[in-house]
Amino acid sequence: MLNVDGVHPDAGPVKRIATATIGVGLVVLAIKYYAYYVTGSVALYSDALESIVNVVAGIIALWAVSVSFAPADSDHHFGHTKAEYFSAVVEGALIIVAALLILREAWDAYQSPRALDAPMLGIAINSSATVINLVWAQFLIRAGRARRSPALAADGRHIMADVVTSVGVLAGLAIASVTGWHVLDPIMAALVAVNILREGWHVVTSSLSGLMDQAMEPGEEERVRSIISGHAEGALEVHDLKTRIAGRALFIEFHMVVPEAMTVGDAHEICDRIEEALQGAFAHATVQIHVEPEGEIKQTGVPVV
Template sequence: MDLQEKVKVARLSVASNLILTCGKLGVGLTMNSISVISEAIHSGLDLVASVIAFASVKESNKPADDQHRYGHGKFENLAAIIEAVLILVAAALIIKEAYPKLFGATEVKSLGLGALVMGFSALVNIYISSRLMRVARETGSPALEADAWHLRTDVLTSLGVLAGIGIIKLTGWYIVDPVIAIGVTLFILKAAYDLLRESVGSILDARLPDNEEKVIMEVLQSYAGNYVDYRNLRTRRAGPQRYMDFNLIVPRGKQIVSTHELCDSIERDLHRHLPGVEAVIHAEPCAPQDGDCEICSVRLCRKQQVEITGVCENCVECCPENEETTNQQSHP
Protein backbone atom coordinates (compact mmCIF):
# COMPACT_ATOMS: atom_id res chain seq x y z
CA MET A 1 0.00 0.00 0.00
CA ASP A 2 1.44 3.34 -1.07
CA LEU A 3 1.69 6.77 0.48
CA GLN A 4 -1.42 7.95 -1.36
CA GLU A 5 -3.65 5.55 0.59
CA LYS A 6 -2.11 6.58 3.92
CA VAL A 7 -2.64 10.27 3.14
CA LYS A 8 -6.19 9.59 1.96
CA VAL A 9 -7.33 7.95 5.23
CA ALA A 10 -5.47 10.56 7.32
CA ARG A 11 -7.30 13.33 5.46
CA LEU A 12 -10.62 11.52 5.97
CA SER A 13 -9.92 11.38 9.72
CA VAL A 14 -9.28 15.14 9.83
CA ALA A 15 -12.56 15.90 8.05
CA SER A 16 -14.69 13.61 10.24
CA ASN A 17 -13.15 14.89 13.49
CA LEU A 18 -13.74 18.50 12.46
CA ILE A 19 -17.45 17.84 11.82
CA LEU A 20 -17.92 15.83 15.03
CA THR A 21 -16.10 18.36 17.21
CA CYS A 22 -18.26 21.25 16.01
CA GLY A 23 -21.44 19.19 16.31
CA LYS A 24 -20.75 17.92 19.85
CA LEU A 25 -19.67 21.34 21.12
CA GLY A 26 -22.78 23.05 19.80
CA VAL A 27 -25.11 20.38 21.19
CA GLY A 28 -23.25 20.19 24.53
CA LEU A 29 -23.63 23.94 25.09
CA THR A 30 -27.30 23.75 24.12
CA MET A 31 -27.92 20.87 26.53
CA ASN A 32 -25.76 22.33 29.34
CA SER A 33 -24.21 18.84 29.56
CA ILE A 34 -20.65 18.47 30.84
CA SER A 35 -20.46 14.89 29.53
CA VAL A 36 -21.32 15.97 25.99
CA ILE A 37 -18.95 18.96 26.24
CA SER A 38 -16.25 16.57 27.47
CA GLU A 39 -16.88 14.49 24.37
CA ALA A 40 -16.49 17.64 22.27
CA ILE A 41 -13.12 18.27 23.96
CA HIS A 42 -12.18 14.65 23.31
CA SER A 43 -13.09 14.99 19.62
CA GLY A 44 -11.23 18.30 19.46
CA LEU A 45 -8.10 16.57 20.66
CA ASP A 46 -8.79 13.81 18.13
CA LEU A 47 -8.92 16.53 15.48
CA VAL A 48 -5.53 17.91 16.53
CA ALA A 49 -4.16 14.35 16.65
CA SER A 50 -5.45 13.56 13.16
CA VAL A 51 -3.85 16.74 11.78
CA ILE A 52 -0.55 15.73 13.39
CA ALA A 53 -0.92 12.19 12.01
CA PHE A 54 -1.63 13.59 8.54
CA ALA A 55 1.49 15.79 8.63
CA SER A 56 3.73 13.06 10.10
CA VAL A 57 2.64 10.46 7.52
CA LYS A 58 3.70 12.79 4.70
CA GLU A 59 6.97 13.68 6.45
CA SER A 60 7.93 10.13 7.44
CA ASN A 61 7.71 8.90 3.85
CA LYS A 62 10.31 11.33 2.58
CA PRO A 63 13.48 9.56 1.43
CA ALA A 64 16.68 9.67 3.46
CA ASP A 65 18.70 12.85 3.05
CA ASP A 66 22.03 14.26 4.23
CA GLN A 67 20.63 15.18 7.64
CA HIS A 68 18.45 12.06 8.15
CA ARG A 69 20.42 9.20 6.65
CA TYR A 70 18.19 6.57 8.25
CA GLY A 71 15.07 8.20 6.82
CA HIS A 72 12.29 10.13 8.54
CA GLY A 73 10.32 7.25 10.09
CA LYS A 74 10.61 8.49 13.67
CA PHE A 75 8.54 11.55 12.80
CA GLU A 76 5.54 9.24 13.23
CA ASN A 77 6.73 8.14 16.68
CA LEU A 78 7.19 11.79 17.66
CA ALA A 79 3.68 12.54 16.41
CA ALA A 80 2.24 9.71 18.52
CA ILE A 81 3.97 11.11 21.64
CA ILE A 82 2.52 14.58 20.97
CA GLU A 83 -0.91 12.99 20.55
CA ALA A 84 -0.56 11.24 23.92
CA VAL A 85 0.35 14.53 25.64
CA LEU A 86 -2.70 16.18 24.08
CA ILE A 87 -4.87 13.37 25.44
CA LEU A 88 -3.56 14.11 28.94
CA VAL A 89 -4.45 17.78 28.48
CA ALA A 90 -7.98 16.78 27.44
CA ALA A 91 -8.33 14.58 30.53
CA ALA A 92 -7.28 17.43 32.82
CA LEU A 93 -9.80 19.82 31.23
CA ILE A 94 -12.65 17.33 31.58
CA ILE A 95 -11.91 16.63 35.25
CA LYS A 96 -11.67 20.37 35.94
CA GLU A 97 -15.18 20.88 34.55
CA ALA A 98 -16.78 17.67 35.86
CA TYR A 99 -15.57 17.51 39.46
CA PRO A 100 -17.47 20.57 40.85
CA LYS A 101 -20.72 19.28 39.29
CA LEU A 102 -20.53 16.12 41.41
CA PHE A 103 -21.58 18.29 44.33
CA GLY A 104 -24.09 20.44 42.53
CA ALA A 105 -25.54 18.74 39.49
CA THR A 106 -27.36 21.03 37.04
CA GLU A 107 -30.27 20.24 34.77
CA VAL A 108 -29.45 18.71 31.38
CA LYS A 109 -31.75 19.71 28.50
CA SER A 110 -32.48 18.47 24.97
CA LEU A 111 -31.67 14.86 25.80
CA GLY A 112 -33.01 13.58 22.48
CA LEU A 113 -30.68 15.83 20.49
CA GLY A 114 -27.72 14.72 22.59
CA ALA A 115 -28.58 11.05 22.09
CA LEU A 116 -28.80 11.59 18.32
CA VAL A 117 -25.37 13.27 18.15
CA MET A 118 -23.68 10.62 20.32
CA GLY A 119 -25.14 7.76 18.27
CA PHE A 120 -24.09 9.41 15.01
CA SER A 121 -20.60 10.04 16.38
CA ALA A 122 -20.17 6.40 17.41
CA LEU A 123 -21.18 5.11 13.95
CA VAL A 124 -18.90 7.52 12.08
CA ASN A 125 -15.91 6.73 14.29
CA ILE A 126 -16.44 2.97 14.00
CA TYR A 127 -16.15 3.32 10.21
CA ILE A 128 -13.21 5.77 10.18
CA SER A 129 -11.22 3.91 12.87
CA SER A 130 -11.64 0.59 11.03
CA ARG A 131 -10.22 2.09 7.84
CA LEU A 132 -7.37 3.75 9.73
CA MET A 133 -6.47 0.55 11.58
CA ARG A 134 -6.47 -1.53 8.38
CA VAL A 135 -4.14 0.88 6.58
CA ALA A 136 -1.96 1.27 9.70
CA ARG A 137 -1.40 -2.48 9.99
CA GLU A 138 -0.78 -2.94 6.28
CA THR A 139 1.81 -0.13 6.24
CA GLY A 140 3.19 -0.40 9.79
CA SER A 141 2.29 3.25 10.54
CA PRO A 142 2.31 4.12 14.27
CA ALA A 143 0.80 7.56 13.60
CA LEU A 144 -2.24 6.12 11.82
CA GLU A 145 -2.57 3.38 14.43
CA ALA A 146 -2.52 6.01 17.19
CA ASP A 147 -5.21 7.96 15.34
CA ALA A 148 -7.31 4.79 14.98
CA TRP A 149 -7.06 4.07 18.71
CA HIS A 150 -8.07 7.66 19.43
CA LEU A 151 -11.26 7.18 17.44
CA ARG A 152 -11.99 3.76 18.94
CA THR A 153 -11.71 5.32 22.38
CA ASP A 154 -14.11 8.00 21.16
CA VAL A 155 -16.59 5.29 20.14
CA LEU A 156 -16.59 3.85 23.67
CA THR A 157 -16.93 7.23 25.34
CA SER A 158 -19.71 8.30 22.96
CA LEU A 159 -21.62 5.14 23.81
CA GLY A 160 -20.99 5.85 27.52
CA VAL A 161 -22.40 9.36 27.20
CA LEU A 162 -25.34 7.97 25.20
CA ALA A 163 -26.05 5.53 28.05
CA GLY A 164 -25.81 8.39 30.56
CA ILE A 165 -28.35 10.42 28.61
CA GLY A 166 -30.68 7.43 28.65
CA ILE A 167 -30.33 7.07 32.43
CA ILE A 168 -31.03 10.77 32.96
CA LYS A 169 -34.11 10.51 30.71
CA LEU A 170 -35.45 7.55 32.70
CA THR A 171 -34.53 8.62 36.25
CA GLY A 172 -33.89 12.35 36.25
CA TRP A 173 -30.57 11.78 38.05
CA TYR A 174 -28.50 14.66 36.68
CA ILE A 175 -25.46 13.61 38.72
CA VAL A 176 -24.98 10.85 36.14
CA ASP A 177 -23.73 13.56 33.73
CA PRO A 178 -20.46 14.44 35.57
CA VAL A 179 -19.97 10.79 36.56
CA ILE A 180 -20.03 9.76 32.87
CA ALA A 181 -17.64 12.62 32.07
CA ILE A 182 -15.13 11.31 34.61
CA GLY A 183 -15.59 7.83 33.16
CA VAL A 184 -14.69 9.27 29.74
CA THR A 185 -11.51 10.64 31.33
CA LEU A 186 -10.43 7.18 32.49
CA PHE A 187 -10.64 5.85 28.93
CA ILE A 188 -8.67 8.86 27.71
CA LEU A 189 -5.89 8.29 30.28
CA LYS A 190 -5.61 4.62 29.28
CA ALA A 191 -5.21 5.62 25.62
CA ALA A 192 -2.51 8.15 26.55
CA TYR A 193 -0.58 5.56 28.56
CA ASP A 194 -0.60 3.01 25.72
CA LEU A 195 0.52 5.56 23.15
CA LEU A 196 3.34 6.89 25.32
CA ARG A 197 4.65 3.42 26.18
CA GLU A 198 4.86 2.26 22.57
CA SER A 199 6.12 5.49 21.02
CA VAL A 200 8.74 6.25 23.67
CA GLY A 201 9.97 2.68 23.27
CA SER A 202 10.50 3.25 19.55
CA ILE A 203 12.28 6.56 20.16
CA LEU A 204 14.61 4.75 22.59
CA ASP A 205 15.23 1.93 20.05
CA ALA A 206 13.35 -0.79 21.92
CA ARG A 207 13.44 -4.13 20.12
CA LEU A 208 10.62 -5.32 17.88
CA PRO A 209 7.66 -7.14 19.49
CA ASP A 210 8.05 -10.86 20.26
CA ASN A 211 5.79 -11.94 17.40
CA GLU A 212 7.87 -10.00 14.85
CA GLU A 213 11.18 -11.32 16.17
CA LYS A 214 9.68 -14.81 15.97
CA VAL A 215 8.99 -14.24 12.26
CA ILE A 216 12.62 -13.18 11.77
CA MET A 217 13.93 -16.31 13.48
CA GLU A 218 11.59 -18.53 11.46
CA VAL A 219 12.91 -17.03 8.22
CA LEU A 220 16.50 -17.57 9.35
CA GLN A 221 15.72 -21.14 10.42
CA SER A 222 14.41 -21.90 6.92
CA TYR A 223 17.98 -21.35 5.65
CA ALA A 224 19.63 -23.40 8.42
CA GLY A 225 21.30 -25.81 6.00
CA ASN A 226 23.21 -22.98 4.31
CA TYR A 227 25.07 -21.43 7.24
CA VAL A 228 26.68 -22.50 10.50
CA ASP A 229 24.90 -20.14 12.92
CA TYR A 230 23.57 -16.59 13.39
CA ARG A 231 24.42 -14.39 16.38
CA ASN A 232 23.91 -10.97 17.96
CA LEU A 233 20.46 -10.36 16.47
CA ARG A 234 19.38 -6.74 17.12
CA THR A 235 16.11 -5.12 16.09
CA ARG A 236 14.46 -1.73 16.38
CA ARG A 237 11.69 0.32 14.81
CA ALA A 238 11.43 3.85 13.45
CA GLY A 239 7.91 4.80 12.38
CA PRO A 240 6.79 2.32 9.71
CA GLN A 241 10.37 1.10 9.12
CA ARG A 242 11.92 -1.87 10.91
CA TYR A 243 15.68 -2.29 11.24
CA MET A 244 17.70 -5.37 12.14
CA ASP A 245 21.28 -6.60 12.02
CA PHE A 246 23.05 -9.82 12.95
CA ASN A 247 26.21 -11.85 12.32
CA LEU A 248 25.87 -14.78 9.92
CA ILE A 249 28.50 -17.51 10.48
CA VAL A 250 29.32 -19.38 7.26
CA PRO A 251 31.84 -22.18 6.43
CA ARG A 252 35.33 -20.83 5.90
CA GLY A 253 35.54 -22.42 2.46
CA LYS A 254 32.28 -20.99 1.15
CA GLN A 255 32.74 -18.67 -1.81
CA ILE A 256 32.03 -14.99 -1.20
CA VAL A 257 29.65 -14.97 -4.20
CA SER A 258 27.61 -17.80 -2.67
CA THR A 259 27.59 -16.06 0.71
CA HIS A 260 26.38 -12.82 -0.89
CA GLU A 261 23.58 -14.67 -2.71
CA LEU A 262 22.57 -16.32 0.57
CA CYS A 263 22.36 -12.93 2.32
CA ASP A 264 20.30 -11.50 -0.54
CA SER A 265 17.85 -14.42 -0.35
CA ILE A 266 17.46 -14.00 3.41
CA GLU A 267 16.84 -10.25 3.00
CA ARG A 268 14.18 -10.85 0.33
CA ASP A 269 12.34 -13.34 2.54
CA LEU A 270 12.51 -11.01 5.54
CA HIS A 271 11.07 -8.16 3.49
CA ARG A 272 8.27 -10.40 2.22
CA HIS A 273 7.24 -11.36 5.77
CA LEU A 274 7.88 -7.95 7.39
CA PRO A 275 7.27 -5.09 4.92
CA GLY A 276 9.57 -2.13 5.44
CA VAL A 277 12.34 -4.13 7.13
CA GLU A 278 15.96 -3.21 6.42
CA ALA A 279 18.50 -5.88 7.30
CA VAL A 280 22.26 -5.54 7.71
CA ILE A 281 23.95 -8.95 7.64
CA HIS A 282 27.59 -9.26 8.63
CA ALA A 283 28.96 -12.54 7.26
CA GLU A 284 31.82 -14.13 9.24
CA PRO A 285 33.89 -17.29 8.62
CA CYS A 286 33.40 -20.14 11.06
CA ALA A 287 35.94 -20.69 13.85
CA PRO A 288 36.50 -24.44 14.39
CA GLN A 289 38.65 -23.74 17.45
CA ASP A 290 35.60 -22.11 19.10
CA GLY A 291 33.39 -25.15 18.56
CA ASP A 292 31.59 -24.09 15.37
CA CYS A 293 32.20 -27.55 13.87
CA GLU A 294 30.12 -29.10 16.62
CA ILE A 295 26.97 -27.28 15.50
CA CYS A 296 27.68 -27.11 11.75
CA SER A 297 25.33 -29.00 9.43
CA VAL A 298 26.51 -27.33 6.20
CA ARG A 299 28.08 -29.50 3.51
CA LEU A 300 29.64 -27.74 0.54
CA CYS A 301 28.75 -29.51 -2.70
CA ARG A 302 31.44 -31.06 -4.95
CA LYS A 303 31.16 -28.23 -7.51
CA GLN A 304 31.81 -25.59 -4.85
CA GLN A 305 34.79 -27.54 -3.52
CA VAL A 306 36.37 -27.95 -6.94
CA GLU A 307 36.06 -24.21 -7.58
CA ILE A 308 37.93 -23.39 -4.36
CA THR A 309 41.68 -23.22 -4.71
CA GLY A 310 43.83 -24.07 -1.76
CA VAL A 311 41.03 -25.09 0.59
CA CYS A 312 42.15 -24.53 4.17
CA GLU A 313 42.14 -27.28 6.78
CA ASN A 314 39.43 -25.45 8.72
CA CYS A 315 36.98 -25.87 5.84
CA VAL A 316 37.77 -29.56 5.62
CA GLU A 317 37.35 -29.83 9.39
CA CYS A 318 34.00 -28.05 9.23
CA CYS A 319 32.87 -30.14 6.26
CA PRO A 320 34.68 -33.49 6.74
CA GLU A 321 32.77 -35.33 4.02
CA ASN A 322 34.54 -33.18 1.43
CA GLU A 323 38.02 -34.15 2.58
CA GLU A 324 38.47 -36.71 -0.23
CA THR A 325 37.52 -34.14 -2.90
CA THR A 326 39.92 -31.62 -1.40
CA ASN A 327 42.79 -34.09 -1.31
CA GLN A 328 42.21 -34.93 -4.97
CA GLN A 329 42.33 -31.24 -5.83
CA SER A 330 45.51 -30.66 -3.83
CA HIS A 331 47.27 -33.78 -5.25
CA PRO A 332 46.22 -34.32 -8.88
Protein backbone atom coordinates in the same frame (compact mmCIF):
# COMPACT_ATOMS: atom_id res chain seq x y z
CA MET B 1 11.28 0.09 -0.83
CA LEU B 2 10.91 3.29 -2.89
CA ASN B 3 9.32 3.83 -6.28
CA VAL B 4 11.47 4.88 -9.24
CA ASP B 5 10.81 8.52 -8.36
CA GLY B 6 12.11 7.99 -4.81
CA VAL B 7 8.67 8.08 -3.16
CA HIS B 8 7.52 5.32 -0.82
CA PRO B 9 4.47 3.50 -2.28
CA ASP B 10 2.54 3.94 0.99
CA ALA B 11 3.16 7.71 1.14
CA GLY B 12 0.13 8.78 -0.90
CA PRO B 13 -2.44 6.48 0.75
CA VAL B 14 -1.26 7.24 4.30
CA LYS B 15 -1.29 11.01 3.69
CA ARG B 16 -4.80 10.80 2.20
CA ILE B 17 -6.01 8.81 5.21
CA ALA B 18 -4.43 11.34 7.60
CA THR B 19 -6.08 14.21 5.71
CA ALA B 20 -9.46 12.46 5.73
CA THR B 21 -9.12 11.95 9.49
CA ILE B 22 -9.07 15.71 9.97
CA GLY B 23 -12.23 16.08 7.91
CA VAL B 24 -14.02 13.31 9.80
CA GLY B 25 -12.92 14.88 13.08
CA LEU B 26 -14.38 18.26 12.12
CA VAL B 27 -17.72 16.68 11.16
CA VAL B 28 -17.89 14.72 14.42
CA LEU B 29 -16.91 17.80 16.44
CA ALA B 30 -19.72 19.84 14.87
CA ILE B 31 -22.29 17.12 15.61
CA LYS B 32 -21.15 16.64 19.21
CA TYR B 33 -21.03 20.36 19.92
CA TYR B 34 -24.58 20.71 18.60
CA ALA B 35 -25.66 17.90 20.94
CA TYR B 36 -24.12 19.85 23.83
CA TYR B 37 -25.74 23.08 22.60
CA VAL B 38 -29.28 21.66 22.66
CA THR B 39 -28.89 19.96 26.07
CA GLY B 40 -26.38 21.97 28.10
CA SER B 41 -24.91 18.65 29.28
CA VAL B 42 -21.40 18.86 30.69
CA ALA B 43 -20.91 15.18 29.76
CA LEU B 44 -21.69 15.96 26.12
CA TYR B 45 -19.44 19.01 26.40
CA SER B 46 -16.62 16.72 27.53
CA ASP B 47 -17.31 14.44 24.57
CA ALA B 48 -17.10 17.42 22.20
CA LEU B 49 -13.88 18.61 23.84
CA GLU B 50 -12.25 15.27 23.15
CA SER B 51 -13.21 15.67 19.49
CA ILE B 52 -11.26 18.94 19.40
CA VAL B 53 -8.24 16.93 20.52
CA ASN B 54 -8.95 14.46 17.69
CA VAL B 55 -8.83 17.26 15.12
CA VAL B 56 -5.62 18.78 16.50
CA ALA B 57 -4.05 15.32 16.74
CA GLY B 58 -5.09 14.64 13.15
CA ILE B 59 -3.28 17.77 11.97
CA ILE B 60 -0.15 16.74 13.86
CA ALA B 61 -0.41 13.20 12.46
CA LEU B 62 -0.62 14.57 8.90
CA TRP B 63 2.58 16.55 9.48
CA ALA B 64 4.28 13.53 11.03
CA VAL B 65 3.45 11.09 8.24
CA SER B 66 4.58 13.66 5.66
CA VAL B 67 7.95 13.93 7.40
CA SER B 68 8.22 10.18 8.00
CA PHE B 69 8.00 9.40 4.27
CA ALA B 70 10.88 11.73 3.39
CA PRO B 71 13.72 9.62 1.96
CA ALA B 72 17.03 9.15 3.74
CA ASP B 73 19.43 12.06 3.37
CA SER B 74 22.93 13.07 4.44
CA ASP B 75 21.75 13.87 7.97
CA HIS B 76 19.33 10.95 8.38
CA HIS B 77 20.88 7.86 6.82
CA PHE B 78 18.09 5.56 8.06
CA GLY B 79 15.23 7.80 6.96
CA HIS B 80 12.65 9.74 8.99
CA THR B 81 10.18 7.00 9.97
CA LYS B 82 10.41 7.77 13.70
CA ALA B 83 8.68 11.12 13.15
CA GLU B 84 5.34 9.34 13.59
CA TYR B 85 6.24 8.39 17.15
CA PHE B 86 6.60 12.08 18.03
CA SER B 87 3.09 12.63 16.68
CA ALA B 88 1.73 9.88 18.92
CA VAL B 89 3.53 11.31 21.97
CA VAL B 90 2.08 14.78 21.32
CA GLU B 91 -1.38 13.25 20.83
CA GLY B 92 -1.07 11.49 24.17
CA ALA B 93 -0.13 14.77 25.85
CA LEU B 94 -3.12 16.54 24.26
CA ILE B 95 -5.41 13.76 25.48
CA ILE B 96 -4.18 14.29 29.04
CA VAL B 97 -4.73 18.07 28.82
CA ALA B 98 -8.28 17.49 27.53
CA ALA B 99 -8.97 15.12 30.43
CA LEU B 100 -7.88 17.71 32.98
CA LEU B 101 -10.14 20.35 31.40
CA ILE B 102 -13.06 17.92 31.47
CA LEU B 103 -12.46 17.17 35.17
CA ARG B 104 -12.62 20.87 35.95
CA GLU B 105 -15.95 21.25 34.11
CA ALA B 106 -17.30 18.11 35.75
CA TRP B 107 -16.43 19.41 39.23
CA ASP B 108 -18.21 22.73 38.59
CA ALA B 109 -21.32 20.91 37.32
CA TYR B 110 -21.23 18.45 40.22
CA GLN B 111 -21.45 21.32 42.68
CA SER B 112 -24.49 22.75 40.85
CA PRO B 113 -26.33 19.93 39.02
CA ARG B 114 -29.26 20.97 36.83
CA ALA B 115 -31.88 19.41 34.60
CA LEU B 116 -30.91 18.98 30.96
CA ASP B 117 -32.72 20.54 28.01
CA ALA B 118 -34.04 18.07 25.42
CA PRO B 119 -31.85 15.18 26.64
CA MET B 120 -33.26 12.57 24.23
CA LEU B 121 -32.64 14.84 21.23
CA GLY B 122 -29.07 15.38 22.40
CA ILE B 123 -28.58 11.62 22.80
CA ALA B 124 -29.86 10.99 19.27
CA ILE B 125 -27.59 13.66 17.78
CA ASN B 126 -24.53 12.43 19.67
CA SER B 127 -25.25 8.82 18.71
CA SER B 128 -24.80 9.64 15.03
CA ALA B 129 -21.36 11.08 15.76
CA THR B 130 -20.48 7.96 17.75
CA VAL B 131 -21.36 5.69 14.84
CA ILE B 132 -19.15 7.75 12.50
CA ASN B 133 -16.27 7.53 14.98
CA LEU B 134 -16.70 3.77 15.39
CA VAL B 135 -16.46 3.11 11.65
CA TRP B 136 -13.51 5.45 11.17
CA ALA B 137 -11.59 4.18 14.21
CA GLN B 138 -11.77 0.58 12.97
CA PHE B 139 -10.59 1.70 9.55
CA LEU B 140 -7.65 3.67 11.02
CA ILE B 141 -6.50 0.79 13.23
CA ARG B 142 -6.52 -1.62 10.29
CA ALA B 143 -4.76 0.89 8.02
CA GLY B 144 -2.17 1.67 10.68
CA ARG B 145 -1.32 -2.01 11.10
CA ALA B 146 -1.32 -2.77 7.38
CA ARG B 147 0.94 0.17 6.53
CA ARG B 148 2.99 0.06 9.76
CA SER B 149 2.02 3.63 10.64
CA PRO B 150 2.18 4.43 14.41
CA ALA B 151 0.45 7.78 13.85
CA LEU B 152 -2.60 6.26 12.14
CA ALA B 153 -2.78 3.41 14.66
CA ALA B 154 -2.57 5.85 17.60
CA ASP B 155 -5.31 8.00 16.05
CA GLY B 156 -7.49 4.93 15.63
CA ARG B 157 -7.00 3.77 19.22
CA HIS B 158 -7.76 7.25 20.53
CA ILE B 159 -10.95 7.54 18.48
CA MET B 160 -12.00 4.04 19.59
CA ALA B 161 -11.55 5.16 23.20
CA ASP B 162 -13.74 8.14 22.30
CA VAL B 163 -16.41 5.71 21.07
CA VAL B 164 -16.35 3.77 24.33
CA THR B 165 -16.65 6.91 26.44
CA SER B 166 -19.42 8.26 24.20
CA VAL B 167 -21.46 5.10 24.72
CA GLY B 168 -20.99 5.46 28.48
CA VAL B 169 -22.03 9.12 28.34
CA LEU B 170 -25.15 8.34 26.33
CA ALA B 171 -26.15 5.56 28.71
CA GLY B 172 -25.65 7.84 31.71
CA LEU B 173 -27.68 10.65 30.16
CA ALA B 174 -30.49 8.26 29.29
CA ILE B 175 -30.63 7.08 32.92
CA ALA B 176 -30.47 10.68 34.20
CA SER B 177 -33.34 11.78 31.95
CA VAL B 178 -35.53 8.87 33.09
CA THR B 179 -34.72 8.97 36.82
CA GLY B 180 -34.15 12.70 37.30
CA TRP B 181 -30.70 12.03 38.84
CA HIS B 182 -29.11 15.11 37.30
CA VAL B 183 -25.86 14.54 39.17
CA LEU B 184 -25.18 11.65 36.78
CA ASP B 185 -24.27 14.19 34.09
CA PRO B 186 -21.09 15.50 35.80
CA ILE B 187 -20.28 12.02 37.11
CA MET B 188 -20.31 10.66 33.56
CA ALA B 189 -18.12 13.57 32.47
CA ALA B 190 -15.60 12.68 35.19
CA LEU B 191 -15.60 9.03 34.09
CA VAL B 192 -14.95 10.17 30.52
CA ALA B 193 -11.94 12.14 31.77
CA VAL B 194 -10.54 9.14 33.66
CA ASN B 195 -10.86 6.93 30.60
CA ILE B 196 -9.21 9.58 28.43
CA LEU B 197 -6.31 9.80 30.90
CA ARG B 198 -5.86 6.03 30.66
CA GLU B 199 -5.84 6.12 26.87
CA GLY B 200 -3.43 9.07 26.83
CA TRP B 201 -1.02 7.17 29.05
CA HIS B 202 -1.21 4.13 26.76
CA VAL B 203 -0.55 6.21 23.63
CA VAL B 204 2.48 7.94 25.19
CA THR B 205 4.07 4.78 26.62
CA SER B 206 3.63 2.75 23.43
CA SER B 207 5.18 5.56 21.38
CA LEU B 208 8.13 5.91 23.73
CA SER B 209 8.81 2.20 23.24
CA GLY B 210 9.18 2.87 19.53
CA LEU B 211 11.54 5.77 20.13
CA MET B 212 13.70 3.43 22.23
CA ASP B 213 14.31 1.06 19.27
CA GLN B 214 12.05 -1.71 20.52
CA ALA B 215 12.75 -5.17 19.09
CA MET B 216 10.18 -7.26 17.22
CA GLU B 217 7.63 -9.29 19.16
CA PRO B 218 9.03 -12.72 20.18
CA GLY B 219 6.70 -14.54 17.81
CA GLU B 220 7.72 -12.37 14.86
CA GLU B 221 11.41 -12.68 15.72
CA GLU B 222 11.04 -16.46 15.79
CA ARG B 223 9.55 -16.20 12.30
CA VAL B 224 12.68 -14.30 11.22
CA ARG B 225 14.85 -17.07 12.64
CA SER B 226 12.85 -19.71 10.79
CA ILE B 227 13.19 -17.86 7.46
CA ILE B 228 16.93 -17.43 7.93
CA SER B 229 17.34 -21.10 8.84
CA GLY B 230 15.40 -22.23 5.78
CA HIS B 231 17.35 -20.10 3.29
CA ALA B 232 20.92 -20.25 4.60
CA GLU B 233 21.98 -23.50 2.94
CA GLY B 234 25.74 -23.52 2.51
CA ALA B 235 26.42 -21.44 5.64
CA LEU B 236 27.52 -23.01 8.92
CA GLU B 237 25.73 -20.83 11.44
CA VAL B 238 23.92 -17.55 11.99
CA HIS B 239 24.28 -15.76 15.33
CA ASP B 240 23.88 -12.37 17.08
CA LEU B 241 20.47 -11.71 15.52
CA LYS B 242 19.16 -8.23 16.37
CA THR B 243 15.97 -6.46 15.29
CA ARG B 244 14.54 -2.99 15.80
CA ILE B 245 11.38 -1.23 14.70
CA ALA B 246 11.28 2.41 13.60
CA GLY B 247 7.73 3.23 12.51
CA ARG B 248 7.00 1.26 9.35
CA ALA B 249 10.70 0.44 8.93
CA LEU B 250 12.15 -2.80 10.27
CA PHE B 251 15.87 -3.42 10.65
CA ILE B 252 17.27 -6.97 10.87
CA GLU B 253 20.95 -7.67 11.32
CA PHE B 254 22.99 -10.78 12.13
CA HIS B 255 26.34 -12.52 11.61
CA MET B 256 26.64 -15.48 9.22
CA VAL B 257 29.50 -17.97 9.48
CA VAL B 258 30.64 -19.68 6.26
CA PRO B 259 33.36 -22.28 5.50
CA GLU B 260 36.91 -20.95 5.17
CA ALA B 261 37.14 -22.15 1.56
CA MET B 262 33.89 -20.49 0.40
CA THR B 263 34.34 -17.72 -2.17
CA VAL B 264 33.04 -14.20 -1.64
CA GLY B 265 30.66 -14.74 -4.54
CA ASP B 266 29.14 -17.86 -3.01
CA ALA B 267 28.75 -16.18 0.39
CA HIS B 268 27.12 -13.20 -1.32
CA GLU B 269 24.66 -15.51 -3.06
CA ILE B 270 23.56 -16.92 0.32
CA CYS B 271 23.15 -13.39 1.68
CA ASP B 272 21.01 -12.40 -1.32
CA ARG B 273 18.83 -15.49 -0.86
CA ILE B 274 18.22 -14.76 2.84
CA GLU B 275 17.64 -11.04 2.25
CA GLU B 276 15.11 -11.70 -0.52
CA ALA B 277 13.20 -14.15 1.68
CA LEU B 278 13.09 -11.76 4.64
CA GLN B 279 11.98 -8.81 2.52
CA GLY B 280 9.32 -10.99 0.96
CA ALA B 281 7.93 -11.77 4.42
CA PHE B 282 8.44 -8.28 5.89
CA ALA B 283 7.78 -5.63 3.24
CA HIS B 284 9.68 -2.79 4.93
CA ALA B 285 12.69 -4.73 6.18
CA THR B 286 16.28 -3.59 5.81
CA VAL B 287 18.63 -6.57 6.22
CA GLN B 288 22.30 -6.32 7.17
CA ILE B 289 24.44 -9.48 7.17
CA HIS B 290 28.01 -9.64 8.47
CA VAL B 291 29.84 -12.61 6.95
CA GLU B 292 32.42 -14.32 9.16
CA PRO B 293 34.92 -17.16 8.58
CA GLU B 294 34.57 -20.63 10.07
CA GLY B 295 36.76 -19.78 13.07
CA GLU B 296 34.04 -17.43 14.40
CA ILE B 297 31.45 -20.18 14.86
CA LYS B 298 29.75 -20.07 18.30
CA GLN B 299 27.35 -23.05 18.19
CA THR B 300 24.76 -20.83 19.87
CA GLY B 301 23.03 -19.20 16.93
CA VAL B 302 20.30 -20.02 14.42
CA PRO B 303 20.72 -23.55 13.04
CA VAL B 304 21.04 -23.78 9.27
CA VAL B 305 18.79 -26.29 7.48
